[in-house]
Amino acid sequence: xTRFIVTRLLQVVLVxxxxxxxxxxxIGLMPGDPIDQxxxxxxxxxxxxxxxxxALYGLDRPLGERYLAWxxxxxxxxxxxxxxxxxxxxxxxxxxxxxxxxxxxxxFVLSLAIALPLxxxxxxxxxxxxxxxxxxxxxxxxxxxxxxxxxxxxxxFAVALGWLPAGGIATIGDGGIADRARHLVLxxxxxxxxxxxxxxxxxxxxxxxxxxxxxxxxxxxxxASETRVLWGHAFRNALVPVITVVALSFGSLFSGALITxxxxxxxxxxxxxxxxxxxxxxxxxxxxxxxxxxLVLLSNLAADIAYAAADPRISYR
Amino acid sequence: MSAAxxxxxxxxxxxxxAVPQAALSAGVLALLCLAVALAPLIALLLGVDAHKVDLYxxxxxxxxxxxxxxxxxxxxxxxxxxxxxxxxxxVGLSAAPAAAAIGTAIGLVAGYRGGRIDAAxxxxxxxxxxxxxxxLLVVLAAIDLRKLGLPAWLVQSDAVSLYRIVVLxxxxxxxxxxxxxxxxxxxxxxxxxxxxxxxxxxxxxxxxLVHILPNLASAIIVATTLSVxxxxxxxxxxxxxxxxxxPPLPSWGNMLxxxxxxIGLAPQLALYPGLLIFVTVIACxxxxxxxxxxxxxxxxxx
Numbered sequence: 001x002t003r004f005i006v007t008r009l010l011q012v013v014l015v016x017x018x019x020x021x022x023x024x025x026x027i028g029l030m031p032g033d034p035i036d037q038x039x040x041x042x043x044x045x046x047x048x049x050x051x052x053x054x055a056l057y058g059l060d061r062p063l064g065e066r067y068l069a070w071x072x073x074x075x076x077x078x079x080x081x082x083x084x085x086x087x088x089x090x091x092x093x094x095x096x097x098x099x100x101x102x103x104x105x106x107x108f109v110l111s112l113a114i115a116l117p118l119x120x121x122x123x124x125x126x127x128x129x130x131x132x133x134x135x136x137x138x139x140x141x142x143x144x145x146x147x148x149x150x151x152x153x154x155x156x157f158a159v160a161l162g163w164l165p166a167g168g169i170a171t172i173g174d175g176g177i178a179d180r181a182r183h184l185v186l187x188x189x190x191x192x193x194x195x196x197x198x199x200x201x202x203x204x205x206x207x208x209x210x211x212x213x214x215x216x217x218x219x220x221x222x223x224a225s226e227t228r229v230l231w232g233h234a235f236r237n238a239l240v241p242v243i244t245v246v247a248l249s250f251g252s253l254f255s256g257a258l259i260t261x262x263x264x265x266x267x268x269x270x271x272x273x274x275x276x277x278x279x280x281x282x283x284x285x286x287x288x289x290x291x292x293x294x295l296v297l298l299s300n301l302a303a304d305i306a307y308a309a310a311d312p313r314i315s316y317r
Numbered sequence: 318m319s320a321a322x323x324x325x326x327x328x329x330x331x332x333x334x335a336v337p338q339a340a341l342s343a344g345v346l347a348l349l350c351l352a353v354a355l356a357p358l359i360a361l362l363l364g365v366d367a368h369k370v371d372l373y374x375x376x377x378x379x380x381x382x383x384x385x386x387x388x389x390x391x392x393x394x395x396x397x398x399x400x401x402x403x404x405x406x407x408v409g410l411s412a413a414p415a416a417a418a419i420g421t422a423i424g425l426v427a428g429y430r431g432g433r434i435d436a437a438x439x440x441x442x443x444x445x446x447x448x449x450x451x452x453l454l455v456v457l458a459a460i461d462l463r464k465l466g467l468p469a470w471l472v473q474s475d476a477v478s479l480y481r482i483v484v485l486x487x488x489x490x491x492x493x494x495x496x497x498x499x500x501x502x503x504x505x506x507x508x509x510x511x512x513x514x515x516x517x518x519x520x521x522x523x524x525x526l527v528h529i530l531p532n533l534a535s536a537i538i539v540a541t542t543l544s545v546x547x548x549x550x551x552x553x554x555x556x557x558x559x560x561x562x563x564p565p566l567p568s569w570g571n572m573l574x575x576x577x578x579x580i581g582l583a584p585q586l587a588l589y590p591g592l593l594i595f596v597t598v599i600a601c602x603x604x605x606x607x608x609x610x611x612x613x614x615x616x617x618x619x
Contacts, residue, residue, distance in 0.1 A: 015444060031461035143599035145553050148591030159581055248446050255451030259554060273452045277459050292449050300447050
């Protein structure tokens, strides 16, 4: 197990290194460069000044050389300075990381807490009203554009009814737990609806499959009630394939978080990355994307370890 | 059930449309395509120009002239919706096959070649699936094509903003098909007809394209149908974020960009485009699901 975790961690590092190079290259292709920004900020700069600055910052050197210089600084903890926030990129990033984790974790737990029991109930009686409702929910969740759903929630609950705040993370001057929770309701609902469909479909299919297995029939033959067969025998086995789907879903969960945070002006990583890209804050965009990738890769790894723990037949050498 | 299994292939397709929601979805999609295609005719009948800005007619109520009213710049909402639908459907219908083609190529090579090539390609696929794709798409969409040496007039044209979004969404959406095709290729590779072809001296490319690919056609078609909806969703979110289809060319996504500001004043501007996206995507998903059930011999209607 330890060996498995170490190998996977090494893979995470490798993927991160590759991604950092790819993202570094892509960001270099975004409109403008730091010197352009200095030129617009200071009209007295001449073309000769610009060229000298370019050489000073090493912007005239080839991509590989620039990347290595960046990577060397990054490894010593220096991810550059954020233009938008006027502080080191890491300092701008870390509070956002906590906010995003709260948002993603709440809706992750909520969607599993709804999807798993609902899927089991649907699998127990295929074709029943519960099954049809679950099916509709998963289709609707997978098909609704989440930015539009967020817009509808704002329209109904913030504009028309005035029950909940339309955005932000806390009321200025308040910021207690109840206030924070009120600000989380709409974003978490949006993200949950966006991610629940996949879990629901896979958990239902896996449970139906498990209920058909020989061990389920054996349990029935021994006189176990259908409820016991479902919860004691089939459901736990059905969880194993579901964990695989969950492991692969963190990337799209983060994508959903980007939309949700942008819609509700929630100060998280997704919104940070979006703002940084639109605001030509190259250092921050790069750092944000790398942290997001790391967050997702580590979540995948955690799910893989849970997979091994849930299924005793799997042994990792 | 046994009778259904013995049925020849064409009736399986028919079986898919026997499911009420699939027939309904196909009808809705056909209707949407028709309406979108007839947009110029409708414009002619109403005597309205879809692109004409009329600031005296801002946010006008529905009338005979403007059946759904006008938007914040006084343009006819119905025609904008139809024009936007043309763009959104076009992106969905061209990106889905493009992504399927990439996925099929990768899946075929990985499954047929096996060994190291397979391992490398599948690692790549798993990596792409696990990544947070939307932030990466935002970066890709923000790239300045002039830095890649394309002339400015080309970069700023409507056609490029359209092609670019098709390329972008298909670049990140090939993974499902790749895994599907690889799995099927692995099992087909071991079958006698493939070994017979091999023994007769057929080249690997011929075996892949002539002997294996046709057997995968229905599975690929199903996966492509299912992905059309995803493509439309991706296009809409990118356009909504201001990184996809550039206004004044409308798409259902970018029509919602300004809606957040006018939502208190004119909620209908926020309502219609999103509703059309939702209906289109759910119809694609229902249709794809019904096709999958009908064409997969292992799945039984429960």
